[in-house]
Amino acid sequence: EKKQIVNYLEESKESLDKRMEWWRDARFGMFIHWGVYSIPAGTYKGKKIENIGEWIQFFGKIPVEEYEEYAKQFNPEKFDADAWVQLIKEAGMKYLVITSKHHDGFCLWDSEVATYDIMDFAPYKKDILKALSEACKKQGIKFGLYHSILDWHHQDAHYNGNLREKGDEKVYAERFKKYLKEYLKPQLKELVDNYDPDILWFDGEWVGEFTHEQGKELYQYVRTLKPSILINNRVDKGRQGYQGMNKGDKDYAGDFGTPEQEILKNASDLDWESCMTMNDTWGYKSYDHNWKSAKTLIHNLIDVTSKGGNYLLNVGPTSEGIIPEPSVERLKTMGNWLDTNGEAIYQTERLKNHYKQEDIRFTKKKNTNDYYAISLEKPDASLTLKYLKPKKDSDIYLLGHNKALSWKYVDGKGLVIQIPKAVLNTWTEKSYAWAFHINGTEI
Ligand code: H79
Structure with missing residues (x-):
């Protein structure tokens, strides 16, 4: 044969x-x-x-x-x-x-x-x-x-x-x-x-x-x-x-x-x-x-x-x-x-339109609507993401922390996440980067 x-x-x-x-x-x-x-x-x-x-x-x-x-x-x-x-x-x-x-x-x-x-x-x-x-x-x-x-x-x-x-x-x-x-x-x-x-x-x-x-x-x-x-x-x-x-x-x-x-x-x-x-x-x-x-x-x-x-x-x-x-x-x-x-x-896969915003890099779990915004430096108490819109009433988490963070979405400005002081204070030199999990859509 x-x-x-x-x-x-x-x-x-x-x-x-x-x-x-x-x-x-x-x-x-x-x-x-x-x-x-x-x-x-x-x-x-x-x-x-x-x-x-x-x-x-x-x-x-x-x-x-x-x-x-x-x-x-x-x-x-x-x-x-x-x-x-x-x-x-x-x-x-x-x-x-x-x-x-x-x-x-x-x-x-x-x-x-x-x-x-x-x-x-x-x-x-x-x-x-x-x-x-x-x-x-x-x-x-x-x-x-x-x-x-x-x-x-x-x-x-x-x-x-x-x-x-x-x-x-x-x-x-x-x-x-x-x-x-x-x-x-x-x-x-x-x-x-x-x-x-x-x-x-x-x-x-x-x-x-x-x-x-x-x-x-x-x-x-x-x-x-x-x-x-x-x-x-x-x-x-x-x-x-x-x-x-x-x-x-x-x-x-x-x-x-x-x-x-x-x-x-x-x-x-x-x-x-x-x-x-x-x-x-x-x-x-x-x-x-x-x-x-x-x-x-x-x-x-x-x-x-x-x-x-x-x-x-x-x-x-x-x-x-x-x-x-x-x-x-x-x-x-x-x-x-x-x-x-x-x-x-x-x-993960890359996002369609933007892979970054300043010191932040984005990824997305494949076949899902789970996005990640990874901050390479210590963020400010209020973090604004221009390219992600969360699903209504969904929770946003910082990986490694189990408390949902409060957020709002402002048209024309983007997603604003509040990071409480107690959380911010846990950032050390050895954090290296923080990943925020956001369920939603990409802009
Ligand atoms: O295995 C590692 C390196 O040994 C090998 N690739 C990685 C993964 C590698 N690095 N550089 N190169 C292969 C090509 C090097 C080319 C050069 Fe030259 C060596 C440029 C200058 C010196 C030889 C002499 C080629 C041109 C002049």
């Missing part, structure tokens, strides 16, 4: 909505950049190498054979998959995306087509992806894989930047084709078959050898392996730099846009996810202490949500397998805020 061939590049809105549902509801996930670069941790030959830590091979101009010596030492004995996933849950995150392979080419699982992996090359000899995928299944966290299309280690994936010798572009293109067919695609099949990922998060698609045609083909290939999987837009060539959304000139493959280290300027109807670091590196750097405050991180999550996006927040574990304490502390603070205010974040 012939297998039916489905063109996954032409999908109905209904099918896409169904496939994206869990991800849209989730809003908040953890990115994990972990690999061999956590050993040099930003320092090469006694010199601090500038820029992001997982790029040390490139920016430090480290020869491949020398970088391999780090791989031979990769032995994260303190790695505890269950504890990491426990932390994800405590942070209020709903999914995880971890680097199965970053640009350096080192693989965190036992790849059949590679020897440059955790089993064959490193002393650790335990399958990191297996442990994490199982911990995620067990604890109800969705599991995603970041897989780099460019590869500084593979002889045929020949964009090696300043590590590469100049040569014939046509020869490189042919070799890259071979790499896609004989290495990258078999790896993706291994990953989907063995770890059942919910997301494939590609990167490094910007190398010259990789084409739009190959991107579409790769998307089709991965969806054929697992039709329900979600794939970011870096599977193809549409991304417009760090802003992350696709150009409008072609039908680019990919399910969501990927702003990097920034948040979209405005709300969007398209699916998107901002990936961001807590300090200034993705992969661990021992001397990067430039941590964003918990307040900034919480405000980012709220801002992203109000604009209809997801927030993929990064941690860079050490070579021992420890998530740095400043990250843990911030994640727990975020989880704590979400325990009270998650109602205004999860399963």
